[in-house]
Amino acid sequence: MIITVKLFGTHRQLFPQYDPEQGIEIRIPDGATAKELLAHLGILNKGGAIVEMNGRIVKADVPLSNAACVKLFNVISGG
Amino acid sequence: MTSQSVAIEDVPENYKGLGGRGLTSSLISNEVPPDCDALGPDNKLIFAPGTLSGTPLVNTSRLSIGAKSPLTGGIKESNVGGTVAAALGRMGFTAIIIEGQAPAGKLYILKIDGSGQVMLVDAGNYKKMRTYALVEKILEAENQDSAVLCIGPAGEYHLASASIQSSDADGRPCRAAGRGGLGAVMGAKGLKAMIVDRSGKSPDAMADQEAFKKEAKIFAKAVKEDMFSGYVLPPLGTAVLVAPLNAAGAFPSYNATRGVFDGWERISGETLAETIKDRGGKTTHMGCAQCIIHCSNEYVDPKGRYVTSSLEYETIWSMGGMCGIDDLDIVAKLDFLCDDIGVDTMNTGVALAVAMDAGHRNFGDGQAAIELVEEIAEGTEFGKILGNGPAAVGQHLSHHRVPVVKNQSIAAYDPRAAQGMGVTYGTSPMGADHTAGNVIDKNLESLGGSLDPLKAEGQVEVSRDYQIETAAFDCTGLCLFALSAAKNNEKAGEALLKMINAKLGTKLTFEDLIELGVRVLKTEREFNRSAGFTAKDDRLPKFFYEEPLPPHNTVFVVSDADMDKVFNF
Numbered sequence: 001m002i003i004t005v006k007l008f009g010t011h012r013q014l015f016p017q018y019d020p021e022q023g024i025e026i027r028i029p030d031g032a033t034a035k036e037l038l039a040h041l042g043i044l045n046k047g048g049a050i051v052e053m054n055g056r057i058v059k060a061d062v063p064l065s066n067a068a069c070v071k072l073f074n075v076i077s078g079g
Numbered sequence: 080m081t082s083q084s085v086a087i088e089d090v091p092e093n094y095k096g097l098g099g100r101g102l103t104s105s106l107i108s109n110e111v112p113p114d115c116d117a118l119g120p121d122n123k124l125i126f127a128p129g130t131l132s133g134t135p136l137v138n139t140s141r142l143s144i145g146a147k148s149p150l151t152g153g154i155k156e157s158n159v160g161g162t163v164a165a166a167l168g169r170m171g172f173t174a175i176i177i178e179g180q181a182p183a184g185k186l187y188i189l190k191i192d193g194s195g196q197v198m199l200v201d202a203g204n205y206k207k208m209r210t211y212a213l214v215e216k217i218l219e220a221e222n223q224d225s226a227v228l229c230i231g232p233a234g235e236y237h238l239a240s241a242s243i244q245s246s247d248a249d250g251r252p253c254r255a256a257g258r259g260g261l262g263a264v265m266g267a268k269g270l271k272a273m274i275v276d277r278s279g280k281s282p283d284a285m286a287d288q289e290a291f292k293k294e295a296k297i298f299a300k301a302v303k304e305d306m307f308s309g310y311v312l313p314p315l316g317t318a319v320l321v322a323p324l325n326a327a328g329a330f331p332s333y334n335a336t337r338g339v340f341d342g343w344e345r346i347s348g349e350t351l352a353e354t355i356k357d358r359g360g361k362t363t364h365m366g367c368a369q370c371i372i373h374c375s376n377e378y379v380d381p382k383g384r385y386v387t388s389s390l391e392y393e394t395i396w397s398m399g400g401m402c403g404i405d406d407l408d409i410v411a412k413l414d415f416l417c418d419d420i421g422v423d424t425m426n427t428g429v430a431l432a433v434a435m436d437a438g439h440r441n442f443g444d445g446q447a448a449i450e451l452v453e454e455i456a457e458g459t460e461f462g463k464i465l466g467n468g469p470a471a472v473g474q475h476l477s478h479h480r481v482p483v484v485k486n487q488s489i490a491a492y493d494p495r496a497a498q499g500m501g502v503t504y505g506t507s508p509m510g511a512d513h514t515a516g517n518v519i520d521k522n523l524e525s526l527g528g529s530l531d532p533l534k535a536e537g538q539v540e541v542s543r544d545y546q547i548e549t550a551a552f553d554c555t556g557l558c559l560f561a562l563s564a565a566k567n568n569e570k571a572g573e574a575l576l577k578m579i580n581a582k583l584g585t586k587l588t589f590e591d592l593i594e595l596g597v598r599v600l601k602t603e604r605e606f607n608r609s610a611g612f613t614a615k616d617d618r619l620p621k622f623f624y625e626e627p628l629p630p631h632n633t634v635f636v637v638s639d640a641d642m643d644k645v646f647n648f
């Protein structure tokens with residue numbers, strides 16, 4: 001399936017040509033989970049990410065939907 | 080201040096080994112009558128660097144300022160960066176205690192020179208001066224390399240949101256001990272500023288200097304390697320939180336009536352960094368002495384001229400989302416005005432939001448917000464109400480939705496969508512406070528984590544643990560942003576413990592540090608109880624329990640009984 005990924009914070013550094021308006025299209029296996037997406041992008045072992053799909057924060061084992069827009073944010077501490 | 084006298088004394092035995100918040104809270108508990116007038120002569124204003132301030136360790140220039148708060152009516156520690164804590168620590172000062180009250184109409188400056196000599200000098204010619212002009216004049220007249228703490232007009236008016244501004248590494252009064260109205264206490268004492276020569280070098284003897292140096296290197300390496308302090312904060316600053324908090328629906332907007340701000344992408348950390356970069360400002364900047372994180376920034380206008388430093392997440396929220404303002408230039412201007420007038424950006428932004436919610440002005444009207452904040456400096460009737468904070472504005476305009484606990488505004492995390500933050504807001508002896516036990520990392524973990532931010536389960540326990548560890552950490556003078564490294568990197572945690580022991584000549588364990596945190600909280604809670612606080616003061620305002628917050632449409636669900644279990648020690 002193909003999903004659109006929008007990156008925030010330092011995740012944008014992963015893709016030097018990243019366009020915040022467009023995001024990036026990623027092809028991943030049908031039913032891939034949020035955790036598998038982070039592994040695919042190489043973020044899982046680099047501090048991880050907060051993952052949002054359809055306006056809700058999702059957990060590691062939640063399957064992503066085809067054509068979904070998924071947003072990835074830095075893991076944070078209070079400031 | 081009553082007799083304008085200065086005395087330098089050795090640290091009494093019962094305070095030895097204490098620093099920062101542990102010291103300010105112990106001194107207030109022992110020496111300030113809990114029922115005293117916070118703006119009267121019986122209150123004491125205490126400046127205490129941490130136990131590790133003035134050492135070679137990185138990120139140790141946090142100063143604890145303590146007093147009975149005129150805003151909350153309880154004990155207060157307001158924590159600020161800049162350069163003064165490191166300067167005091169390097170001269171071996173454990174605390175500066177301001178007692179009594181200057182004669183009416185008199186204003187003074189406390190000066191500490193490089194040899195540790197302390198004197199009070201007349202400051203009558205600085206009356207009502209705003210902080211940027213004041214610090215410029217002070218640094219012209221004094222050693223340019225001095226650290227300055229000062230108040231603006233708001234402190235002189237004794238307003239409950241008045242801050243104490245602290246000069247940053249560039250000598251600008253842009254770091255704030257904003258919370259709790261301690262600027263009003265300083266104004267009531269008749270103290271306009273404190274100047275500390277940064278060249279002094281006579282720190283307390285260290286028990287084991289070599290061991291300290293070795294561990295300090297390990298700790299600094301961990302701060303640099305930590306994802307948040309080493310990689311996320313330097314390019315984006317605290318404003319990086321805008322995006323994930325909106326994603327979580329926990330960004331209180333339009334006076335906490337919505338959890339997502341329509342214009343959040345226009346005020347996000349990403350947009351802030353791009354704007355500053357495009358205009359030739361500084362996206363990363365050293366604000367505090369010995370800092371290696373550099374989370375600060377310098378915001379500039381379209382022509383590249385300085386506007387303010389540092390534009391932080393909490394201010395972007397209070398002046399932006401809460402007031403419905405999605406223009407970073409307006410938010411930056413408001414941040415500068417608050418620093419210059421000497422008021423807390425959070426309490427003031429929320430006070431504006433309450434005024435807008437009550438119909439006094441429209442949400443999103445940035446010009447009106449600027450004009451109202453200017454009224455604080457002018458000392459108009461509404462300016463004084465605004466400068467006394469959200470509760471004063473709510474009372475004046477008969478408006479029910481006032482997001483405060485113990486009269487202090489909440490921070491940029493809505494308790495209905497980040498329930499753990501509500502537990503800390505409610506129960507912290509400081510009033511609603513985001514630094515007293517900030518559990519947002521547990522409510523918003525990578526891949527959802529294990530705690531549901533919309534539910535009560537586990538929130539009391541995590542708030543309790545964080546409040547204890549923060550109370551202990553606030554004794555060291557270390558920046559809270561270095562805490563992430565100390566917690567996530569075992570070697571860094573051990574290094575911190577070894578450094579405390581190497582400095583003090585003690586054999587403390589991690590359990591002893593936890594015990595210290597518990598002791599600090601118990602001391603503070605006891606003071607508040609004696610000042611008249613009960614369990615009812617550890618609750619959130621009613622609307623958080625009754626008005627669902629979109630988009631999750633949840634209310635605060637932690638029960639009163641569970642709130643009362645936070646301090647079950």
